[in-house]
Amino acid sequence: MKLFDTMSRTVRDLAPRDGATYRFYCCGPTVYGPAHIGNFRTFTLQDVFRRTLELSGLATFHVRNLTDVDDKTIRDSRAAGSTLGDFTDHWRDRFHADCDKLNLLRPHLEPSAVAHIPHQIAMIGELMEKGHAYASPDGSVYYRVSSFRDYGRLSRLDQRELREGASGAVADDEYDKDSVSDFALWKARREEDGDNFWDSPWGLGRPGWHLECSAMCREYLGESFDLHSGGVDLVFPHHENEIAQSEACTGHRMADHWFHLTHLLVDGGKMSKSAGNFYTLEQLEKAGFSAAELRHVLVSAHYRQPLNFVAKDAEGKETFPALLGARQALQRLAKFDVALAARTGEPETPGYATLLAGKDGASFAGAFEALENDLNTPDALGRIFTAIKALDVASLSSEEARRERLGFHRVLAALGFALPSVAGEGGREAEAPADIARLAEERRAAKLAKDWPEADRLRNEIAALGWEVKDTKEGYELCPKN
Numbered sequence: 001m002k003l004f005d006t007m008s009r010t011v012r013d014l015a016p017r018d019g020a021t022y023r024f025y026c027c028g029p030t031v032y033g034p035a036h037i038g039n040f041r042t043f044t045l046q047d048v049f050r051r052t053l054e055l056s057g058l059a060t061f062h063v064r065n066l067t068d069v070d071d072k073t074i075r076d077s078r079a080a081g082s083t084l085g086d087f088t089d090h091w092r093d094r095f096h097a098d099c100d101k102l103n104l105l106r107p108h109l110e111p112s113a114v115a116h117i118p119h120q121i122a123m124i125g126e127l128m129e130k131g132h133a134y135a136s137p138d139g140s141v142y143y144r145v146s147s148f149r150d151y152g153r154l155s156r157l158d159q160r161e162l163r164e165g166a167s168g169a170v171a172d173d174e175y176d177k178d179s180v181s182d183f184a185l186w187k188a189r190r191e192e193d194g195d196n197f198w199d200s201p202w203g204l205g206r207p208g209w210h211l212e213c214s215a216m217c218r219e220y221l222g223e224s225f226d227l228h229s230g231g232v233d234l235v236f237p238h239h240e241n242e243i244a245q246s247e248a249c250t251g252h253r254m255a256d257h258w259f260h261l262t263h264l265l266v267d268g269g270k271m272s273k274s275a276g277n278f279y280t281l282e283q284l285e286k287a288g289f290s291a292a293e294l295r296h297v298l299v300s301a302h303y304r305q306p307l308n309f310v311a312k313d314a315e316g317k318e319t320f321p322a323l324l325g326a327r328q329a330l331q332r333l334a335k336f337d338v339a340l341a342a343r344t345g346e347p348e349t350p351g352y353a354t355l356l357a358g359k360d361g362a363s364f365a366g367a368f369e370a371l372e373n374d375l376n377t378p379d380a381l382g383r384i385f386t387a388i389k390a391l392d393v394a395s396l397s398s399e400e401a402r403r404e405r406l407g408f409h410r411v412l413a414a415l416g417f418a419l420p421s422v423a424g425e426g427g428r429e430a431e432a433p434a435d436i437a438r439l440a441e442e443r444r445a446a447k448l449a450k451d452w453p454e455a456d457r458l459r460n461e462i463a464a465l466g467w468e469v470k471d472t473k474e475g476y477e478l479c480p481k482n
């Protein structure tokens with residue numbers, strides 16, 4: 001597989017350092033509120049990246065942290081009158097629920113900043129010993145940016161300006177390139193931190209945000225590992241600072257490859273609460289869309305291009321044209337799958353393990369190759385639809401259909417698509433929205449399990465949404481209620 005590397009500004013081949021397992025780290029969510037669909041663009045593309053590696057035959061080791069102590073988590077937990085732990089546990093659980101709905105593979109490890117305070121304190125001690133950090137009179141500790149020769153390499157800061165301009169120290173976790181400064185490794189306890197402080201050789205306080213990733217990468221991935229990833233906003237200062245901390249400590253290159261994802265925009269603009277265009281999965285579900293439909297939208301653009309999520313139609317109404325398009329696309333994929341499955345005589349959908357084992361691409365090999373070529377998801381989608389159009393399913397032998405279906409499901413699995421159900425011959429069900437189809441599937445499962453109250457409850461839920469489920473010899477049909 002090939003992928004663009006921010007450090008070298010080139011597309012480079014990926015190969016695991018140890019020759020066996022690709023080991024990578026993704027900066028995870030700050031758990032102080034629901035993740036928005038921009039965050040999920042990043043996490044979803046990282047998931048497609050991992051799935052593509054795995055389906056092309058490589059084992060992976062995926063670490064993604066939880067930021068559960070920083071300026072924002074402390075501020076908002078106090079405003080909510082909760083302990084920091086209760087507050088961040090709540091948002092972590094919500095994040096997991098959203099990830100599951102979006103079909104994101106769980107990382108192999110999900111370490112949290114609060115659980116690694118001693119590791120962070122130890123790292124500060126090393127940096128001080130090596131002359132890269134200094135304590136200030138108030139008990140904070142700062143990283144001395146001028147002590148690290150390579151500072152600014154990832155974000156291409158002008159080295160000359162840096163030497164002349166890098167003076168002073170910044171206590172905030174987030175700042176822009178114009179204010180390159182020594183940054184906080186340890187923040188002395190302040191009034192507004194409430195009960196959220198720890199003891200250290202420099203007094204009471206808490207770690208700066210950038211340090212947690214350096215400490216956890218080293219703990220779980222070692223001094224050098226294969227790839228590090230995050231949204232493009234993390235290139236500076238977060239990843240620049242991580243490199244400075246880690247490499248000054250260990251003397252080794254932190255990561256071989258840097259994978260950054262361009263931001264999602266909403267109706268052409270930056271997402272923000274004040275602009276009223278800050279969408280969460282929950283909001284989109286309330287508007288009648290499914291996580292699978294959102295996932296389709298999120299992978300529809302290349303990760304190095306901005307993705308503009310169109311929420312409003314030409315009249316300014318919030319009709320979510322992008323999601324309606326995704327719904328149609330998924331229905332086409334689902335209908336094709338039903339036809340292909342019928343041809344194979346094997347209705348079972350091939351599972352992830354079967355797909356990992358197979359290499360048989362047939363008509364869909366090109367779509368999978370598009371993913372291996374700098375994770376080109378729009379190209380992969382285009383090739384899937386071209387292949388579907390070109391394939392004359394009725395002319396395939398059952399063996400050919402089986403091979404095509406494996407290839408089809410292999411690329412669907414890489415994209416992480418769960419197809420909505422399409423039942424019956426007439427295709428009338430195909431017109432039911434994905435969430436209705438899902439409820440009908442759940443009802444079928446309840447009936448199979450002879451859970452009649454649950455089946456009745458689901459029938460009523462479907463009816464309340466304007467659809468009728470009719471039992472037939474083959475299964476059921478979904479019809480809009482008059």
Ligand code: AMP
Nearest residue numbers: 028029030038039041042230231263264
């Ligand atoms: P946070 O929870 O703010 O630490 O962000 C989690 C991840 O989402 C990071 O990798 C961010 O870079 C990324 N991110 C933040 N905003 C956006 C956006 N609008 N589009 C894509 N990724 C984003």
Ligand code: ZN
Nearest residue numbers: 027028213238
């Ligand atoms: Zn990080």
